[in-house]
Amino acid sequence: MKEKTRVEDVDRSIYDIKNKDADAYKFQSGLDQDVVLQLSYEKNDPKWMRAFRLKCLEMFNEMNMPQWGPAIDGLDMDNIVTYVRPKDNKMVADWDEVPSEIKNTFERLGIPQAEREALAGVGAQYDSELVYHNLKEEVKQQGVIYSDLESALHGEYAEMIREHFMKLVPPNDHKFAALHGAVWSGGSFVYVPPGVKVEIPLQSYFRLNAPGAGQFEHTLIIVDEGADLHFIEGCSAPKYNIANLHAGCVELFVGKNAKMRYSTIENWSKNMYNLNTKKARVEEGGSVEWISGSFGSHVSYLYPTSVLAGRGASSEFTGVTFSGGGQDLDTGCKAIHLAPDTTSFVNTRSISKDGGKNTFRSSIVVMPQAKNAKAAVSCESLMLDSISRSDTIPAMDIRTKDADIGHEAKIGKISDDAVFYLMSRGLSEEEAKALIVSGFADNVSKELPLEYAVEMNNLIRLEMIGSIG
Amino acid sequence: MIVKIEGNHLPKETWNKLDVNIAGIDSLPTFSCRDIDMLEVDGWKQSRFTPKYHKDLSPRDTEKIRALSKKGEIISGVGPDLDRLIVASKIDAYRFEAKGKNPKPLILNFDFLSGAADLTPIEIVVGDGVEAVVVEQLTAKKVVHGVAGAQIKFKIGKNAKVTFVQVQDILSNMTFINDVGAIQKDDSEFNVITSIISGGTTYYGCQTNLYGKRAKYNHDIGYMVKGNEKLDMNFVAEHIAKKTEASIHAEGVLRGNAYKIFRSTVDFNVGCTASSGEERENVLLMDDTVINKTVPLILCDEEDVEGAHGGTIGRLDDETLFYMMSRGMTKEEVYQKVANARLDAVINKIPVPEIRDRWIKRLHPEEEE
Numbered sequence: 001m002k003e004k005t006r007v008e009d010v011d012r013s014i015y016d017i018k019n020k021d022a023d024a025y026k027f028q029s030g031l032d033q034d035v036v037l038q039l040s041y042e043k044n045d046p047k048w049m050r051a052f053r054l055k056c057l058e059m060f061n062e063m064n065m066p067q068w069g070p071a072i073d074g075l076d077m078d079n080i081v082t083y084v085r086p087k088d089n090k091m092v093a094d095w096d097e098v099p100s101e102i103k104n105t106f107e108r109l110g111i112p113q114a115e116r117e118a119l120a121g122v123g124a125q126y127d128s129e130l131v132y133h134n135l136k137e138e139v140k141q142q143g144v145i146y147s148d149l150e151s152a153l154h155g156e157y158a159e160m161i162r163e164h165f166m167k168l169v170p171p172n173d174h175k176f177a178a179l180h181g182a183v184w185s186g187g188s189f190v191y192v193p194p195g196v197k198v199e200i201p202l203q204s205y206f207r208l209n210a211p212g213a214g215q216f217e218h219t220l221i222i223v224d225e226g227a228d229l230h231f232i233e234g235c236s237a238p239k240y241n242i243a244n245l246h247a248g249c250v251e252l253f254v255g256k257n258a259k260m261r262y263s264t265i266e267n268w269s270k271n272m273y274n275l276n277t278k279k280a281r282v283e284e285g286g287s288v289e290w291i292s293g294s295f296g297s298h299v300s301y302l303y304p305t306s307v308l309a310g311r312g313a314s315s316e317f318t319g320v321t322f323s324g325g326g327q328d329l330d331t332g333c334k335a336i337h338l339a340p341d342t343t344s345f346v347n348t349r350s351i352s353k354d355g356g357k358n359t360f361r362s363s364i365v366v367m368p369q370a371k372n373a374k375a376a377v378s379c380e381s382l383m384l385d386s387i388s389r390s391d392t393i394p395a396m397d398i399r400t401k402d403a404d405i406g407h408e409a410k411i412g413k414i415s416d417d418a419v420f421y422l423m424s425r426g427l428s429e430e431e432a433k434a435l436i437v438s439g440f441a442d443n444v445s446k447e448l449p450l451e452y453a454v455e456m457n458n459l460i461r462l463e464m465i466g467s468i469g
Numbered sequence: 470m471i472v473k474i475e476g477n478h479l480p481k482e483t484w485n486k487l488d489v490n491i492a493g494i495d496s497l498p499t500f501s502c503r504d505i506d507m508l509e510v511d512g513w514k515q516s517r518f519t520p521k522y523h524k525d526l527s528p529r530d531t532e533k534i535r536a537l538s539k540k541g542e543i544i545s546g547v548g549p550d551l552d553r554l555i556v557a558s559k560i561d562a563y564r565f566e567a568k569g570k571n572p573k574p575l576i577l578n579f580d581f582l583s584g585a586a587d588l589t590p591i592e593i594v595v596g597d598g599v600e601a602v603v604v605e606q607l608t609a610k611k612v613v614h615g616v617a618g619a620q621i622k623f624k625i626g627k628n629a630k631v632t633f634v635q636v637q638d639i640l641s642n643m644t645f646i647n648d649v650g651a652i653q654k655d656d657s658e659f660n661v662i663t664s665i666i667s668g669g670t671t672y673y674g675c676q677t678n679l680y681g682k683r684a685k686y687n688h689d690i691g692y693m694v695k696g697n698e699k700l701d702m703n704f705v706a707e708h709i710a711k712k713t714e715a716s717i718h719a720e721g722v723l724r725g726n727a728y729k730i731f732r733s734t735v736d737f738n739v740g741c742t743a744s745s746g747e748e749r750e751n752v753l754l755m756d757d758t759v760i761n762k763t764v765p766l767i768l769c770d771e772e773d774v775e776g777a778h779g780g781t782i783g784r785l786d787d788e789t790l791f792y793m794m795s796r797g798m799t800k801e802e803v804y805q806k807v808a809n810a811r812l813d814a815v816i817n818k819i820p821v822p823e824i825r826d827r828w829i830k831r832l833h834p835e836e837e838e
Contacts, residue, residue, distance in 0.1 A: 068482035068490070361483060368757055383772040386739060393483050396763045398782050401754035408779040411769050 015236040015267055017108060019101045019209050024127065026084040029212060031077050033057060036182050039083055043150055043185065048162065056171040056181030063175040070299045070328040070357070075273045080245050082183040084127035084210040091148055093134040102126050109236065111205050119232075121146045123204040125217055128185040139198060145191040146202055149218055152189040161189060164220060168251040168279045168307070176247045176275040176301075180216050184249065187217035190231065194255070197228040201263075206248070208237035208268075214245040221251070223258040223286075230261040232448075236296070239269035243298070246272055252280035254288050256310065261289040263448055268296035270326050275301045284310030284339070291447045292319040294331050303361065305334040308342035308370075319348040320444040323356030323388070332361035332393075337370035337403075346377040347443050352388035362394045366403050373400070377407040382414065382440055471557050472497050474550035476646070477674050477703035478528040480734050481768055489730055489764050491528065492672055492701045494646065498616055500588040502560040503579065512572020513565045520562045520590055522552035538678045538707045539738065543622045545650030546674020546703050551620060555590050562590035567599045574602035574821050577621075581608070581639060585615030588646075590622075597626035597654075604824055607637040607647065607668075618646030623659065625651060627681065630658040634819050636666065636828055643669035655681035655710075662818050664828065665692040665700060676705040679713035679744070690719040691815030693808065694727035694759075704733040704748070708741040708774070715746040720811040723752060723759040734766040735776050742773040750780040753811065755804050809833070 027035055036057050040050040065072065086102060095103055095112045106112060106124055115122040121135035123146070135146040145157065152161055171181035188204050208215045223229050237244055246268060254260045260280065268274050274297035280288040290304045306315030317333040335344035344364065352358045358381065366373045381390040392409045414436055422432035473495040482490040526533055528548035538544055545551065555562070565575055577591070595601050605621065625631050631651075639645055645668055651659050659677055677686045686706055694700045706715035717733050735746030748765050765778040785807060793803040809832055816832065819825035 068484065359481075363484060363487060381767075381769070383769060386742075386770070386772040388772070390769045391481055392767045392778075393481055394765065395483055395487050395489060396761070396782060397487060398754065398761045398763075399759070400757050401759065401784055402757070403754070403783045404786075405782040406780070407763075407765070409765075409767060409777065411767050411776040412774060413772050 015109070015269065016238045017105050018238040019105060024084055024086050024210065026081050026210065026213070029079050029081045031057070031080070031082060031183070035082060039183060039185065042083065046153060046158070049153065053182050056178045059171050060175060060178035060182055063178055065175060066301070069301055069330045072273055072299055075243055075245060079212055079242065081210065081213045082216070083185060084213045085129050086126050086131060089129050089131065091130045091133050093132070095132065098131050102131055105207060105209070106132070106205070109205070109207070114203065118200065119203050120198055120200045121202045123148065123188045125186045125204065125206045125215070127208060127210050127213060128215065130186050142196045142198070143193040144196060144198060145189065147189050149187045149189045149220060157189065157191065160191070160222070161220060164222065164251065164253060166249070166251070168253070168281050169249050169277050173277065177249065177277050180218070180247045180249045180277065183214070184216045184218045187219050187248070190221040190229070192223045192227040192229050194224045195226040198230070201230040201232045203232040203234065206233070206235040208244055208246065211240040212242045212244065214247065217248045219248070219250040221260065222253045223255055223260045225255040226257045227255065228259040230263070233262070233264045236267045237269045237272055240271050242271065244269070244272045246274045246276060248276050250278040252288060254280055254282045254286040256283045257285040259287050261291065263291040265293045266296055270296065270298050272297045273299050278304040279307065280305070280315070281307045281309055282313035282315060285312045286310065287314045287316070290315070290317045290319070290333065291444055292317070292331070293444050294319070294321040294329055297329060298327060300329040300331055302331045303334055305336070306344060307336045307338065308344065309338050311339045312341045313339060314343040316344070317346045317348070318443050318447055320441045321348070321350040321358055321360070323350070323352045323358040325354035325356060328357040330359040330361060334363040335365070335375060337366040337373040337375070339369065340371040340373070342370055342373050344375045346379070348379045349440055349443055350381045350390060351384065351440065352381070352390045353384040355387045357389040359391045359393065363397070364395070364405065365397045366400060366405065368399045370400055371402040373403045375405045379409040381411040383412065470499060471554050474554050475528050476547035476550055476672055477701055477732060478548055479732050479764060479766065480531045480705060480736060481766060483764065487762070489732065489762050494644070494672055496616070497554070498586040500554070500558040500560065500586055503587040503589045505563055505577070505589070510573065510575055512568050513575050514568055516564045517561045518564055520552065520555055522556045523549055535707070535736070535738065539709055541652060541680055543624070543650040543652045543678065544676050545620060545622060545648045546676040546705060547620070547646060547648040547672060548674065551618070551646065551648055555588060555620065558588060560588055560590060562592055564592045564594065566594040567596060567601045570599055572599070572601055574604055576604045577606070579605070579607045579619060580610065581613050581615065581617055581643060583613040583615060585613060585617040585643065588618040590620045592622050592624065594624045595626060595629045595631050598628045599626065600630045602632045602634070602820060604634045604821060606824070607635070607639055607645070609639045609643065612640045612642055614642045616644045618648065620648040623651035625653045625657045625659055627654045628656045629654070631660070632820055633659070633661045634821065634824065635661070635663045637664070637668050637671065638666040638831065639668040645669060645671045647671060647673045649675040651677045652680050653677060653684035653686065656683045657681060658685045659687070661688040662815060663688065663690045664812060664815050666812065666831065667693070668698060668700070670699040672701045674703040676707065677715070678707045678709060679715065680709050682710045683712045684710065685713070686715045688717045689815050689818055691812040692719065692721040693812055694721070694729050695724040697726050699728040701730045702732060706735050706746050708735070708737045708744045708746060711740070711742050711744065713741055713744045717748040719750040720814060721750070721752045722755060722808040722811055723761055724755045726758045728760045730762040730764070732764045733778070734768060735778070736768045737771045737774045737776060739770045741771050744771070745775040747776070748778040752782045753785065753804070753808060754783055755808065
């Protein structure tokens with residue numbers, strides 16, 4: 001019997017580093033008002049933030065769990081530790097000053113090297129705190145602000161942050177937005193002044209080390225009029241037998257004629273519940289590009305949303321999701337057209353194998369005032385065996401006649417015709433199938449800087465044994 | 470007395486804020502069954518029976534519904550709540566069973582009067598190797614008020630071929646439940662042609678279980694929703710056996726304050742290897758006051774299948790508009806022509822000439838003059 005072509009499972013060995021957290025300071029597990037007040041005290045929150053956190057906790061307790069997505073029965077907030085601080089915690093701008101165990105973790109993940117070779121600045125978060133934050137001098141001189149969010153709450157940008165913090169993702173958006181509002185910790189604030197183009201990317205990397213912990217970082221980025229920024233986000237965690245939770249939040253404010261590219265390589269471990277919220281608001285002539293590679297987590301709810309608020313605003317979403325055994329990844333995107341001449345494009349791929357479950361979910365909403373709006377949604381899914389699952393649920397709500405909306409999706413196995421075509425060009429069957437599968441994820445890898453494309457391709461290795469069929 | 474049911478459930482739900490997961494049908498009256506003239510129809514045996522329903526089965530129980538489909542049960546498009554309503558209303562169903570291999574077309578005419586409160590369940594049995602045509606015409610001669618419904622469930626035998634034509638032309642202010650279900654055995658074909666020309670608030674559902682190997686289901690839908698009309702649709706092709714094929718293709722036009730939801734699901738169950746399913750909807754929006762919702766699902770539990778969906782929503786492309794206006798038409802005339810053409814394309818597929826001609830005349834009265 002011929003063996004099936006295998007797509008090798010994502011290689012997690014370099015991500016599965018566990019550091020003892022015996023010396024770390026952490027809260028008791030569970031969530032109540034005392035936990036929120038204690039966190040607010042640890043953070044030295046301004047009064048408004050303390051009141052905000054408490055209000056969010058109220059909302060969290062009142063709201064229901066979502067019923068339409070993957071089951072999250074295995075997530076028990078009573079067992080989640082909402083705050084873990086590494087020993088000797090302080091945020092530094094020199095890798096040599098980072099505690100050695102933590103530094104070694106980031107070294108193995110390639111973060112310092114990436115910073116040296118390819119980045120304008122890096123923020124590295126370990127459990128609930130930022131341990132490293134640095135911005136290259138030439139970028140500082142352009143007036144770019146890249147700071148940890150917590151200290152920015154007290155500095156010259158305090159008012160700007162207060163005006164924007166959780167205004168795009170309000171806590172009543174859904175239950176885990178409310179949770180985030182109550183217990184957020186860490187994360188970055190970026191401000192790019194008008195007309196400034198940041199030539200090379202900034203990056204935040206989130207590492208969750210403690211078992212049973214949650215990470216709730218908040219990323220707030222304001223790209224002012226005519227400015228241009230590429231921000232890369234990476235994340236990983238070692239695998240434990242108990243649940244970890246990631247309920248982060250990303251808010252992007254893209255000004256008039258500004259450009260924002262937000263790239264993510266998500267590689268949480270398979271015990272992680274990844275309930276993340278990302279949203280961008282785009283003003284006149286502005287554009288946002290989401291590049292999203294989802295490879296990890298046990299359960300994921302992830303739908304970057306673009307609010308196209310100004311005339312001519314545009315968004316583009318390019319994503320690939322890889323679901324293996326034990327994973328139920330529900331990913332997709334939303335675009336809300338609120339102004340004339342807005343455009344949104346969605347191009348996603350997904351691969352399911354070894355019992356993995358994959359759901360692509362999208363929403364395109366075009367309101368009556370969005371004359372001449374254009375949207376196109378394309379989703380392709382590859383199933384590599386009959387024990388996996390792949391679902392597509394695109395939804396469109398269109399309320400003006402002056403719109404052009406198109407959508408398409410395909411699901412299936414590797415095309416026999418495509419294999420035949422390549423074989424007729426001289427490739428072996430194995431080579432042909434390898435080429436097709438590796439090319440399937442190209443929509444994302446070609447949009448990333450080379451170093452990240454290499455990392456992404458390393459996450460999907462192909463093993464050709466025999467032939468499919 | 471049941472005053473509200475839920476129906477047209479999306480087999481895998483999405484965000485609640487979009488309000489597309491399920492339809493609530495409320496303010497239901499006490500229903501009675503319409504009398505269908507039981508005169509002999511060539512080639513069809515007629516009888517009555519008491520229908521059953523599944524207790525404790527909610528329209529939201531997707532896994533239970535799938536399990537029942539795999540056991541050979543007919544689940545209709547609107548869903549099990551309608552079955553519950555029929556039984557609670559103590560309505561006996563009609564059964565029409567085809568005799569011989571080529572019975573004459575079965576024509577079912579429903580003409581609604583104001584104050585209607587009738588609900589008519591029908592089962593149609595087409596045995597092995599039989600080819601049959603069934604026509605359902607739902608009309609009202611003038612604007613009527615009321616709530617009515619018709620449910621037709623098909624049992625389609627091996628190598629049987631059924632062509633089911635539905636035309637709905639019920640003027641506004643009526644709430645109408647238009648429900649279809651089918652189970653298909655090996656090598657059977659179920660071709661459905663549905664034209665919705667008018668109709669108050671309509672809840673339309675059609676679910677087919679492709680239970681037998683190589684069963685084929687093809688559904689062409691043409692709809693026009695205008696004024697304050699509402700059309701809420703749900704199509705489900707449940708692929709259970711190997712090498713089954715499904716195609717759901719809708720062409721529609723929305724005008725005025727029309728509100729329309731198109732839900733379509735191709736569901737590939739484990740074991741339906743080498744099956745294919747596609748769904749397509751093209752909607753022309755003619756006014757800024759319309760609301761169009763489209764949710765085409767592909768659910769896949771099987772590797773060796775091909776699923777696809779596609780569609781367009783919006784206005785005419787500039788080239789077509791320019792071309793036709795350059796031939797002397799106004800923009801409004803162009804849009805009206807294109808709108809009519811979409812329904813014409815479906816009406817022209819009706820295989821019964823007198824029925825087809827009737828509806829062509831209805832859409833093009835100017836050609837009579």
